[in-house]
Amino acid sequence: MKPRAMKPSDGIAWVTGGSSGIGEALARRLAGEGWTVVISARSAGKLEDIAKAYTGRGRIIAHAVDLTDGQGVEDAVTAIEEAHGAIALAVLNAGIYLSVNAENPSFEDYKKTFDVNLSGTAACLCALTPRMSDRRSGQIAIVSSATAFGGMPTSSAYGASKAALVNMAGCLRIELHRYGVLCQVITPGFVETPAQDDNAFPKPFMVSAETAAKRIASGLKSKRFEITFPRRFTWALKGIYALPYSWSLGLVRKQTGWDKPV
Numbered sequence: 407m408k409p410r411a412m413k414p415s416d417g418i419a420w421v422t423g424g425s426s427g428i429g430e431a432l433a434r435r436l437a438g439e440g441w442t443v444v445i446s447a448r449s450a451g452k453l454e455d456i457a458k459a460y461t462g463r464g465r466i467i468a469h470a471v472d473l474t475d476g477q478g479v480e481d482a483v484t485a486i487e488e489a490h491g492a493i494a495l496a497v498l499n500a501g502i503y504l505s506v507n508a509e510n511p512s513f514e515d516y517k518k519t520f521d522v523n524l525s526g527t528a529a530c531l532c533a534l535t536p537r538m539s540d541r542r543s544g545q546i547a548i549v550s551s552a553t554a555f556g557g558m559p560t561s562s563a564y565g566a567s568k569a570a571l572v573n574m575a576g577c578l579r580i581e582l583h584r585y586g587v588l589c590q591v592i593t594p595g596f597v598e599t600p601a602q603d604d605n606a607f608p609k610p611f612m613v614s615a616e617t618a619a620k621r622i623a624s625g626l627k628s629k630r631f632e633i634t635f636p637r638r639f640t641w642a643l644k645g646i647y648a649l650p651y652s653w654s655l656g657l658v659r660k661q662t663g664w665d666k667p668v
């Protein structure tokens with residue numbers, strides 16, 4: 407069977423990082439399309455509030471789990487499927503941004519970033535891919551970032567984790583194809599969410615979390631590998647990084663103001 411985009415009649419949706427920002431908006435959007443959506447994050451109270459407040463079509467159900475606990479994630483997926491049915495669509499969205507600078511880098515911040523963004527996503531994949539492969543059906547979308555395309559100042563931890571996720575999704579896209587499971591990657595530009603509050607960077611073409619959710623929900627209905635938006639920003643960035651490194655990295659250095667002497 408060929409991989410295909412899942413529909414609400416195929417099972418339930420699972421959105422990680424569903425307690426705020428893009429994940430919360432996407433959960434509402436998918437529920438509005440008729441999905442039963444389980445949202446996960448560490449903050450159980452926030453998840454419950456979102457689930458209770460939702461009164462539209464479909465359903466939102468809270469299930470708290472810390473993605474850095476591999477066994478906890480396996481247990482959560484088992485419990486979710488036993489209670490609500492097979493996960494047909496998983497959007498692995500949970501992630502953190504910690505600014506790391508070369509002058510005063512923090513090993514803890516590198517480690518935290520990789521633990522949540524990379525190991526947390528890997529924990530979800532370990533729980534999901536055997537189940538979906540067995541069922542010969544399913545769809546997994548991994549939320550990366552346009553930062554994955556190439557070097558950005560203060561993003562050596564975040565950008566590295568997000569670039570690794572693009573690679574991870576590519577590997578799984580190839581492997582899962584013969585099991586009828588669709589794997590996609592999502593590479594947003596700037597989205598207005600709590601994660602951006604501490605980011606002092608210029609944020610060209612920033613979109614709302616609702617717009618991001620709309621773009622993602624639309625991309626999830628297709629089979630294309632990459633869901634990227636806003637395209638006027640992400641395609642321009644891709645164009646820059648397609649140049650030789652000496653040009654592209656110099657250009658980004660200038661555009662971000664990192665060409666000024668210290």
Ligand SMILES: NC(=O)c1ccc[n+]([C@@H]2O[C@H](COP(=O)([O-])OP(=O)(O)OC[C@H]3O[C@@H](n4cnc5c(N)ncnc54)[C@H](OP(=O)(O)O)[C@@H]3O)[C@@H](O)[C@H]2O)c1
Pocket residue numbers: 422423424425426427428429446447448449450471472473474499500501502503522526549550551552593594595596597598599600601602
């Ligand atoms: N905002 C942007 O401009 C932008 C751009 C490109 C990509 N992205 C990516 O989009 C995703 C969502 O970002 P956002 O902007 O919506 O951020 P956000 O509002 O800060 O949401 C992050 C979510 O991840 C959850 N989370 C963090 N650590 C976790 C852990 N250890 N276990 C389980 N859940 C955890 C948070 O909930 P708890 O704290 O309750 O656990 C929260 O629900 C991230 O992967 C981010 O990198 C964002």
